[in-house]
Amino acid sequence: MLYKKDLKFLLQEGLATGADFAEIFLEDTKSSVIRITSGEVTQIDRGNTFGAGVRLIKGIDEVYGYTNQVSVEDLKTLVFNLRASFQTEPVNKVKPFKKPQPIKSIITKPMDSVPVSEKASKLQHLSRIMKSHDPRIVQAMCQLIETEQKILVVNSEGVFQDDLRAHTRVFLSAVAQENGNMQQAYEGPGRSMGVEFLDTLDFEKLAKDVATSAITLLSAEDMVPQTMPVVLHNGFGGVIFHEACGHPLEATAVAKGLSPFAGKLGEKIGSDIVTAYDDGYVDGAWGSASFDDEGKPTQKNLLIENGILKGYLIDYRNARKMNMDPTGSARRQSYKFSPTSRMNTTYIAPGKDKFEDIIKDTPYGLFAKKLGGGTVVPATGEFNFAVQEGYMIENGKLTRPVRGAMLIGHGKDVLFKIDRVADNLELGQGMCGSISGSIPVDVGQPTIRVSSMTVGGAGGRK
């Protein structure tokens, strides 16, 4: 058991050799995965992540250590090991702890308040809906992933902030098979909520949609590689912005000048119809948190306004490097990672177009209805992302389904090529992996059109 005085003592010890900032991050997270396969409850795993991370900073130099031996003595040893990196007289004292601010998110049904068997039977029902949708569905899988992360961040600047973050996600996946052709479709909605999430969405409809999508893929043609206009649908379509622009706007890339957007504040980086935000707190959203992992309240950050670059995502240490203010964007997967600038809920703001009009006004192109994941190399700006469900647009109408399409491009080009933005903003959920680990994020956008993209695929002449 650690008391306030112990934490203060440890921070003081951390400053004793010249570090000007000390921080302790304590975490106790419980997690559960319930898996349904072929209508049966096949696996239930329970997890617990527990430990402490200690960070000392001097100027812009940082040392970090973590352990799950969290007695005062063990942590003192860790602090002593870390502070050996600095060897000057102390320059700072620990400021008195401030009163913690209230947590905004409210969990109405914590994960352990609902019996596991009750949760499992809800999922079994969804699995059966998918399986019975069509005889060609050979497998229907559901997963319920729940976590409750309890944290406390204290630092030598007087921050003393706790937070409780619940995340609940449902994965639905259907596999369809016909004549040796196997196709898989999936959906994975999630929220910063407890078990009450199961009461918020029409999961039965979603289960039917997933099964329908797998069946559609059976008859889809391989995408023929070509350069063409691409209409990216709302929701998870926002992964394009996340990969191509969001990551390069993180201070981790900007501070080292590795981003194509470094030093471009106030400059035009996209077409006039592009405005984008990263919002640290959207009520109930998967990527939200009341506080970031440095204990700072999260905030809504304007990134791009009418094509002009307005801001970056900045954590405490990079704020020092960049001589700018932190933006409440410091995140980490767990105590095993030092926090750094990351996204929360990142989206392109709604425009004026109607979805139907965008399709109607496209003589030929690809409609990417659902996207899979993607990657970006910040230094080069090159990105790729997979189309999970796509349709050809011919003469302003959606025609044949296509599969296996992969979109590639350059972050700095694609923003200029957005020529239509609809009014139907939606968010989509994902896990984002980067240097401070894997964290829940929302991506989002209304339906947009990119005037020209390179699209790969296995179709065409062999």
Place this chain on the structure above:
Amino acid sequence: MYQQWIELGKKKGISDLEVFAVRNKSLSLSVYQGKLDSHVQSDVEQITLRGIYQGKLSTIRFENHAKQNVDHLLNKLIENASALTVVEPAIIFEGSPSYPEVKEERFDFSKIAVIQKIQLLQDLEKYILANEKVTQVQNASYQEVDTQTTLTNSKGLHLVKRNTYAYAYAIGVFKQGDDIKTAYDVKLVKDFNEFNAKAMADETIRQGLLKLGGRSIPTGSYPIVFSNEQFADLLSAFTSIFSGEASYRNLTALKDKVGQQVFGENIHLIDDPLHPQSHFKIPFDDEGVACQKRAVVEKGVFKGFNHNLKTAAIFKEQPTGNGFNGGISPTNLYLEPTSTSFDDLIKPIQDGVYITDLVGLHAGVKAVSGDFSLQASGLKIINGKLDHAVKMIVVSGNFFDMMKRVKGIASDLKFQLSGIGSPSVYIEHLMIGGEA
């Protein structure tokens, strides 16, 4: 302590219990512009308990060893096991007749001073920066890991293995005109003295320079050669097709194909826990089953699925020692090399592409259908020789189809850190998406 947990479980009605404990100590350093940029040290013990309650098996993982927490989690294990509706074999293993011996000297990385490790990174950064095309080194990183794994169960099995290694790399940023490329080369060692900053820098520079000046190529079907590293990565994205669990769950196209010709006759895939070139030698899996060398595919014929205890029992076969991390995965799976040199491999190709980089393997690969579509870059092959750099292309195909159309395999077997190994591989043709 572990025996106490087993006893506590027994009292609660958990008939068999296994404690799988991993103690992981690590040190990570990174250098940026000659200065230490990050310094992370850790000491974490993670416990996985697998317990059987009323014939059903459930798992809990935790990091807080306080007695109260363990007591609470054992109750959760009982609740979870009770909620399982499926009837499947639940096995805690009594042990294999014998275990392979891993003959490796254990090097104590902690006896090397931190300053020496920082020096390695500073040298690596300096040597890479010395190249005029390099604008900066994004990150020079070092990590050392010391992992001790202990498996103790109520059947009396007690096994211990230990793994120590370190690796280092630096990401060079190369620039020529408007063209920016990054390159790195990860070196993993079992002895600190194996690091050679100059050699690592030279390899990084060689790779970076090859990528510069790249351009896209016209969309079309081309003969493709994957580098050894890239083919191994592609292979690793498809290892689930060999899993007994995937077969049982209808999630692999290889279901019901044991004994059949599934790939070309020139394809031999072998899983070898002790392969001398592999990075990690593995004596037993996470369920205490001895690992073994096994042909997964021989002359293109599928020889059988990888099994853990559960799927082996379901299929009435012997466990293959592939039960890892709650699922099934290979140990060191590799495509058997031939005696063909790389130069001879590409010699017959008039107009093809040599792929040295694949991006987005987590998104562009569908193991169930076999379809893949991946951002790639590499070099053009013209008249049997490597030519100019190629970038911003997408290579697409179907894995099952591709493995029937392997035209050539080289001698240059290399294992990736994932445990998957491959030589360079020549595919008859695949679709490339590039310029209009």
